[in-house]
Amino acid sequence: MSFNDYWQAQQRRRAVAEAVATLKEGGPAAQTRLYESLRQAVLLLPVAELPEGHAMGDVLMGQNVQVKVAMPKGPNDRLFMPGFTSEETLRLSHPDEDSPYVLLPFQALAKMTLTAGAGGVILDRGGPHSAVVPPAMLQALADGQPPPQPPPATAPAQQAPQALHLSPPSRIVTYAELERLNGWLRQQPGLAQAYLFGLMYGTNKPMLTIGMGFLHAPGKEAMEQLARQAGELMGQVGVILLDGQLARLLARQSGAIRFDFNPQEGEGAGDALPSAGSPAAGPPGSQA
Numbered sequence: 001m002s003f004n005d006y007w008q009a010q011q012r013r014r015a016v017a018e019a020v021a022t023l024k025e026g027g028p029a030a031q032t033r034l035y036e037s038l039r040q041a042v043l044l045l046p047v048a049e050l051p052e053g054h055a056m057g058d059v060l061m062g063q064n065v066q067v068k069v070a071m072p073k074g075p076n077d078r079l080f081m082p083g084f085t086s087e088e089t090l091r092l093s094h095p096d097e098d099s100p101y102v103l104l105p106f107q108a109l110a111k112m113t114l115t116a117g118a119g120g121v122i123l124d125r126g127g128p129h130s131a132v133v134p135p136a137m138l139q140a141l142a143d144g145q146p147p148p149q150p151p152p153a154t155a156p157a158q159q160a161p162q163a164l165h166l167s168p169p170s171r172i173v174t175y176a177e178l179e180r181l182n183g184w185l186r187q188q189p190g191l192a193q194a195y196l197f198g199l200m201y202g203t204n205k206p207m208l209t210i211g212m213g214f215l216h217a218p219g220k221e222a223m224e225q226l227a228r229q230a231g232e233l234m235g236q237v238g239v240i241l242l243d244g245q246l247a248r249l250l251a252r253q254s255g256a257i258r259f260d261f262n263p264q265e266g267e268g269a270g271d272a273l274p275s276a277g278s279p280a281a282g283p284p285g286s287q288a
Contacts, residue, residue: 003166003249009042009059009103016041017085021129038133038141041106043083043123044090045069050100057245059103067102071118078119080132083109087243088217089127110138167198168255170206177234181210182259184233188226190215190263193247197256199238208234211250213242215263 019034026033042059048068050056060067071079083106084090090101104112113121114135121133133141173196185194193213198206210230218226227239242250250256 003246004164006245006249007164012037012041013043013085016043017089017124017129020085020123020131023129023131034131034133035137035141038106041085042103043085043106043109044087044101045104045109046082046084046090046094046099046101048100050102054102056100057103057248059105060108069112071116072122072125074119074122074132079116080120080122080125081109081113081116081118082125083121083123084127085124087245089124093126107141107144110142113138114142165200165206166249166253166256167200167206168253169196169257170198170208173208173257178257180233184229185212185259186261188212188214191261192263193242193261194259195242195247195250195253195256196259197250197253199240207238208236209238209240210234211240211242211246213247217241 015037016034019030019037022030023034045067046069048070050058051060051065051067054060054065069081071081074080082093083104084093084101091097091099094101109121110133119132120135121138123131123133178196181196185191191212191214195211197209197211199209200206212226223239223241230237230239240246251258
């Protein structure tokens with residue numbers, strides 16, 4: 001999976017999570033919003049074991065692959081198919097970081113649920129916002145039918161996301177900068193891993209970017225504060241959260257600079273040494 005595919009899939013899952021959060025008070029318009037977000041969503045599906053020839057987080061698309069899913073029981077002891085919008089919400093129900101999962105387009109998940117005779121799909125089970133997609137809606141989604149009712153005329157049209165591409169760091173990074181960055185990263189509580197790389201948005205020039213992976217993802221305000229601090233430290237730089245799939249993509253990105261930490265709950269990140277994300281990466285201070 002390319003980074004652009006990963007990013008678009010992540011945005012679509014976030015749209016599902018946001019739609020679920022508005023269901024209770026949103027009325028029919030919120031149901032339509034959820035339906036529309038599910039049509040193109042690729043969700044996380046926890047499995048008992050990874051299918052042969054597949055790795056954690058692989059997308060099962062257009063393949064006749066058998067998967068084993070443990071379906072939780074709901075009302076009247078009916079079984080339900082689980083589906084998650086992020087690794088964070090999945091780990092609330094499956095806390096073991098080695099607990100395997102694959103990615104599955106929701107249309108395929110809907111067909112699987114109907115074939116199994118389950119009572120529906122539980123979205124983000126155990127999370128702060130959860131919802132059940134009933135069989136009638138699953139059937140419409142599986143058949144590719146339009147939503148039950150048209151969206152409100154005042155709803156703004158959503159623009160297709162621009163392409164994103166990973167690249168090596170977008171400028172020369174000196175060893176002194178890496179030392180300062182490492183020192184700042186070590187002060188961040190719960191930080192497990194970080195990457196320094198370039199990120200190109202659409203046709204714009206690559207931007208120096210810091211990806212940060214925490215034991216527990218910080219909130220929006222905390223991330224904005226981290227971005228301000230990083231800007232004071234490194235100049236023009238972006239800050240994004242790492243999840244497992246993005247970290248795997250960056251591990252294969254030639255030239256990306258990696259920082260590994262041993263965090264403790266509620267303490268600083270500890271010692272770390274920057275390492276190349278690929279054997280092809282040059283030494284610190286060289287042109288990436």
